[in-house]
Amino acid sequence: MEIKSQIIAIRKNADYTQQKLADELLVSRQTISNWENGRSYPDLESLIIISEKFNLTLDELIKGDIKMVNKLDSFIKFGRKAKLIIVCVAMIFISIFTYSMI
Template sequence: MELQTILKQKRNELQLTQEEVAEKIHVSRQTISNWENGRNLPDLSSLILISEIYAVSLDELIKGAPKMVKQLDKKIKKGHYFIGVSILSSLFIALTLSYLVSPGELSAAILFFGTIIIVFLLALLLMLMGILSILKTVQDNR
């Protein structure tokens, strides 16, 4: 059974309105409607609350949403790829900068630690950008 069918069926069995479920999950009534009509998918935190309200296992809900599983897999793979590219890009930039700076003007230790700090800050910035994009995606699904 598909997730949208499970959501609507369980809500009707418990004789709850979309508004009542929305209040318990802390989303809008329109969000519940979108989930039940298959326009959007709930995020993981919402699924946990849904499983508690409807007394349904997460396993049952997730099995009813193969599309959601594929989306989560894509996001995870995209995140791993993004982090890897971020670190490699940061290393490349840091090494390029260290090459451009003349070793005669700075001691090797300062240059080395400066390069490490630049790599760390760039990687941190890129990871923060990745986290913000994931949060935006989660917000858009609500």
């Protein structure tokens, strides 16, 4: 099941309006509407809050939505690459600084 269908089902089963869910997640009602209409996806923090609030695992929440899984996977890979780049740049600056001190 796609994430948009999951959010609709979760919200309706809890008897929440879009506004009530938005208030709980500290987002706008329009954001919930965009998620439910497939125009955007929830960020990881919102997914975690939804899973905790409604006693679901992240797997149960997103596993059926291939686009969402791929988006999160690419986000995680990007984060790893960014960390590696930052470490490399820091090492270069440290090397240059150390060499200039000599």
